[in-house]
Amino acid sequence: MQMTLSFLGAAQEVTGSCHLLNIDGCQVLLDCGLIQGSKADVLRNHEPFFFTPSQIHAVVLSHAHIDHSGRLPLLVKSGFTGPIYSQKATVELCGVMLKDAAMLQARDTERLNKKRAKNDLPLLEPLFDEADVDRVMQQFVALDYGERTQVTSQLKVCLSDAGHILGSAVVELWLGQGADSKKLVFSGDLGREGMPILDDPTLIDKADLVLMESTYGDRLHRSWDDTLEELKSIFARTIEQSRGNILLPAFSVGRAQELLYLFHLHAKEWDLSRWRICLDSPMAIRATQIYVENYSLMDEDFKRFTRMSPGKHPLLSNVDFIDTTEESMELNHIHQGLIVIAGSGMCNGGRIRCHLEHNLANPLSDVIICGYQAQGTPGRLLVDGAKSLTISGESVNVAARLHTVGGLSAHADQAELLHWYRHFNDSPPVILVHGEVEAQKVLLAQLNADPSLAPSQSVIAEQGDCLDLTQLPQFVWSPNSIDSQTLEE
Template sequence: MTMTLTFLGAAGEVTGSCHLLTVGEHQILLDCGLIQGSRQAEARNREPFPFDPGTIDAVILSHAHIDHSGRLPLLVKQGFQGPVFTHNATAELCDIMLRDAAMLQRRDAERLNKKLEARGEPLVDPLFTEADVDALMALMVPLEYGQGREALPGVRFELADAGHILGSAIVQLWLGEAEGQRKLVYSGDLGRKGMPVIQDPAYIDRADLVVMESTYGDRLHRSLPDTLEELKGIFARAIETARGNILIPAFSVGRAQELLYLLHLHAKEWDLGRWRVYLDSPMATEATRVYVRHFRLCDDEFKAFTRQHPGRHPLLSNIEFVQTTEASMELNEVDRGMIVIAGSGMCNGGRIRCHMEHNLWRDEADVIICGYQARGTPGRALVDGAQSLNIGGKPVEVRARVHTVGGLSAHADRDEMTEWYRHFADAPPVILVHGEPEAQQSFAEHLGQYSRHLVVAQRFDCLDLTALPELVWLNSGLCGESFID
């Protein structure tokens, strides 16, 4: 039986996760995410899929983040009609996130079409619409962790907790039958041990091949206790000075809920009674309700704290939820004493842009960057020390204090990923995906101490899974760089 794996996205980059698995006559996608970053990078989302969407038999989705799920409505729009297997919490979060993405696609198309019409050029359609999201949601097959399932003949799989966000999954796949069977483990995005709210990532003991993320393969995160001290210091310094506003761009799913919990847990210690704290994101508010409903998926400490304080849910108290655009705009009249958590997490859209326009130029303001910032995004520019940002078509000087708090990352760092891999028996071959080239090369050199075969995937690489444990590439000359052989 023919079994191949082709890397079509998040290969040599972080976003746009998409991998094509062929088993006999069947084709399965592992994720189908949006490419994010610069305008040039995002324009690639309009390029044709390198396969006929109508020939894909099924999708297995690792988690709800847009760089893993965001092109699924487009896949359906272009002919896909098969099942989308995923965790039930991921299905609920996708319903929220993809509808928001469809709204943004519609608005972007409307703005662009005004310019195209004025120039007499052809108009464009949104990448996908709310109706495409409706069609996708009808194909979702929600599952639990540990629930074995046959996706197609010769393809059995099971989800394990990846510890990244609510519902995030490590995908274990058993391909083929009897002696020719191969086990593939796809890490999705790996979380970290000991972080608040979410369970630790599960360890897997056996695989014939591990397809593994490498986002932070070139660094170590600050410990959680040190990170909490860092946040405490930021708030204390802001109080000691003019107590201007504090802006926290945050991903609406995962990071926002973690921040709500920490602000609740440490409110007294951090003297947060001096501040008014706002969650200015309707999507994050809806996602928070999903976290509350799926309480049983959270870690033991979070569940115990919640049981000990009935009526004061740690994600719903001490926070003012901002829903309407009008209410969000009113916050811009406040010049001090306010903490605003808002999307988008990379500052390339959403309400955080408006808050930055009104606060970045203030010496007394602070910006806390606490998540991954893709190349080409305004958030990455801030991390890299930009002196100004273009917001609403005009430059805004950066005079606020910018703090990069890497210890809140939901991605495992170099040593955490290494520890996860070393729980596999017999050091199976590894293919690295979902990382920028420098991080991947650094991680490959480090992990090569423990792996027999390790390759950094490049886009369109195609691997013969029947040859495992040998790594045999079917498109010679295109395959990724091998560090161990």
């Protein structure tokens, strides 16, 4: 029986998650994410797929983040007609996120094409549009956590809570039958223990191969207590001076809701009544509604809070939802007393750019970076200490105080990744994906340094690698499965 796994995305990088299983000629994708980051990276999304979309039997989607789901509409546009299996809340979130992605596609392509036309470069088409997103939504098959589903005659999957964002899943896959069958576990993006709102990542004990994310493989996050102290000190200090705004670039799904919840929990302690808190993102507003509706998937603390204070929902009280562009632009006239949560989380698009333009030069304003910043993004430039930033073609001085609050990350850190892996019986072989290579090397060394942990085999996936799963626990790399015909087109 043929059984291979090819690494087609998020190999030695964080975005563009995409892996291809081939079981006896039946092809199934794990994730189909958008590549994000620098302009050159983003252009890679326009390259053809490494396979023929019409020949893909099904997709299993780990969670709604665009770096995992963002090329699904392009996949459908390119001929994929099969089912997309995902957790129910992920399906709902994709309805919001992919629609937004389609809108951004249209706008960004128009902007890019203006420049390309000037330089006599061929014009680009948007990767996909809203109609493609509608088709994706029809192809979804919504699953509950813990529900084992037959995807093909030779493949069963089961999703468990990954504790990363609402609906996020660790994917267990059973390939083949009988003595030759193999079990693969794909971590998706792993959340953290004790994170607000969500349950802890599910621990799994059996696997023949583990495919593990490694975003923060080289570092430890600050503890929750320290992180909360850090946030408190920022709010307190700014209140004393009280002549600036606080900007929080945040992913619309996950981080935005987490911040709203923290503001609810610490409203008194952080003296937040002196601030006007604005969630300035239509997508985050819709996502918040989906979080509110899927309350049964949250952790016990959150459920208790929701029960305890009916009419004062932890995600809906104390916050102004800024939906229209006009309302958002009005905020630009306010120079102090605002806390603005807006996307995008890496400052490479969305309303946060307008707020940065109006606040970055003010030394009494604060920018709190509280999420992962991919290489090449404006957010990363800020973290790396850029003295100025180009926004809408204008150079803006960075005088505002910049804070990097790493402890709010939605990704497991090194210790939490090792803890998650440690739960597997018999240290199964592991392949690292979804991380920058420096972080991956450090994590790999840590895995192998601990004799109680050391996997029989461990590698960092390279783009285009193809592993023959039939020989597990031995690693046998098979010829590259990349569809040469597609590449020649």
